[in-house]
Amino acid sequence: MRILLIGAGGVGTAITRIAARRPFFDHMVIADYDLPRAKAAVAALGEQADRFTPARIDAADRAAVIALLKEHRCDVLLNATDPRYVLPLFDAALAADADYLDMAMSMSRPHPDRPYEEVGVKLGDDQFARDGEWAARGRLALVGMGVEPGLADVFARYAADELFDEIEEIGIRDGANLTVDGYEFAPSFNIWTTIEECLNPPLIYEKERGWYTTEPFSEPEVFDFPDGIGPVECVNVEHEEVVLVPRWIPAQRVTFKYGLGEDFIGKLKTLRALGVDSTEPVSVRTDDGTARVAPRDVVAAVLPDPAGLGERMHGKTCAGTWVKGVKDGRPREVYLYHVVDNQWSMREYGSQAVVWQTAVNPVVALELLANGAWKGTGVLGPEAFEPRPFLDLLVEYGSPWQLREH
Numbered sequence: 001m002r003i004l005l006i007g008a009g010g011v012g013t014a015i016t017r018i019a020a021r022r023p024f025f026d027h028m029v030i031a032d033y034d035l036p037r038a039k040a041a042v043a044a045l046g047e048q049a050d051r052f053t054p055a056r057i058d059a060a061d062r063a064a065v066i067a068l069l070k071e072h073r074c075d076v077l078l079n080a081t082d083p084r085y086v087l088p089l090f091d092a093a094l095a096a097d098a099d100y101l102d103m104a105m106s107m108s109r110p111h112p113d114r115p116y117e118e119v120g121v122k123l124g125d126d127q128f129a130r131d132g133e134w135a136a137r138g139r140l141a142l143v144g145m146g147v148e149p150g151l152a153d154v155f156a157r158y159a160a161d162e163l164f165d166e167i168e169e170i171g172i173r174d175g176a177n178l179t180v181d182g183y184e185f186a187p188s189f190n191i192w193t194t195i196e197e198c199l200n201p202p203l204i205y206e207k208e209r210g211w212y213t214t215e216p217f218s219e220p221e222v223f224d225f226p227d228g229i230g231p232v233e234c235v236n237v238e239h240e241e242v243v244l245v246p247r248w249i250p251a252q253r254v255t256f257k258y259g260l261g262e263d264f265i266g267k268l269k270t271l272r273a274l275g276v277d278s279t280e281p282v283s284v285r286t287d288d289g290t291a292r293v294a295p296r297d298v299v300a301a302v303l304p305d306p307a308g309l310g311e312r313m314h315g316k317t318c319a320g321t322w323v324k325g326v327k328d329g330r331p332r333e334v335y336l337y338h339v340v341d342n343q344w345s346m347r348e349y350g351s352q353a354v355v356w357q358t359a360v361n362p363v364v365a366l367e368l369l370a371n372g373a374w375k376g377t378g379v380l381g382p383e384a385f386e387p388r389p390f391l392d393l394l395v396e397y398g399s400p401w402q403l404r405e406h
Helices: 010-019 035-043 046-051 062-071 083-095 131-136 151-163 191-199 241-248 262-274 295-302 342-349 353-370 387-396
Strands: 002-006 027-032 052-056 076-079 099-102 140-142 166-176 203-206 210-213 221-225 230-236 251-258 282-286 289-293 316-327 330-341 378-380 402-405
Touching: 002 010, 002 062, 010 027, 010 035, 010 342, 010 353, 027 035, 035 046, 035 052, 046 052, 062 083, 076 083, 076 353, 083 099, 083 140, 083 191, 099 353, 131 378, 140 353, 151 166, 151 241, 151 316, 151 330, 151 387, 166 221, 166 230, 191 262, 191 295, 203 241, 221 316, 241 251, 289 295, 316 353, 330 342, 330 353, 342 353, 353 387
Parallel strands: 002 027, 002 076, 027 052, 076 099, 099 140, 140 378, 166 251
Antiparallel strands: 166 316, 203 210, 203 251, 221 230, 230 251, 282 289, 316 330, 330 402
């Protein structure tokens, strides 16, 4: 397997550090708009760098991406950029006759008149619309294969296959007790993506109603997270799992709730109130004249890079899937989860916990595709594949998952 990884930020760099320890691929090209960043990711691998090549690419330049895939004879494009670049990279992979894998799906577009009641264009709709084209070409687009979405969806399929006869609700619940020394506000993940998912109308699925939306940060609940994290207030947030899970798993209800905390929610609301969450460019006067810049890009530029926060971070992050239903005629409720301790991920890989937890899952998926344990064509989510090989290999990677009965 020959891989083109596009995006050498925190998650992309963590992918290289994880993949470098595995023999399943022949070569990986690490491409980024910032060539020095791609070179730094390769250089950091030291003696393990012989299977890696840095390159410069503009992820929005479809023709250049196609050319790079063909130049290096890559079998698969692994997208580690933010959601703005999903569709051009998705299209380029198919045009170059390569498979595709991402960790965040094509962007949603709220309903024009009733955004907090009715669904507009859902996350991933633009990708699933081309399923037939991918299947006809015999190519696979494995979408939403990070941690959430990704591992959380594997957990959902595992629960449906092995733990339940009937499922009442599948709820993704994400929480952490991470702190960052020296910063009042330092998100541990890409702020551009965080703003997008937290301020868009959250999506909920109910079998009798279908998909519908609510106000941001709706339906707060306190969820008790394991491994010492403890109770965290979680709220509805737009996320791909609510789109993916119902396509393959019969559940009465599917939700995604994120443990953001009152302070974080307050700051996000302030960003919206000031209009600096916008992606529409505005004119800004500079010493050299006038520049056009998107306010959200300015927010991202002034905040610290999450990839560089690891030495200042303390605590753990937990991603998991809570499932409620019936097994053998009796009610059952479980939480399948994966915890990463920042001290461990920094010591073992030099990557902070949140980006490492995201990065390990696409690498596991690529290994399963390379060895034939996972096979498929078309546009598929993680639920379309047997979960046990993935969960077993995740343990082999030294990062076990857990199950808690409620």
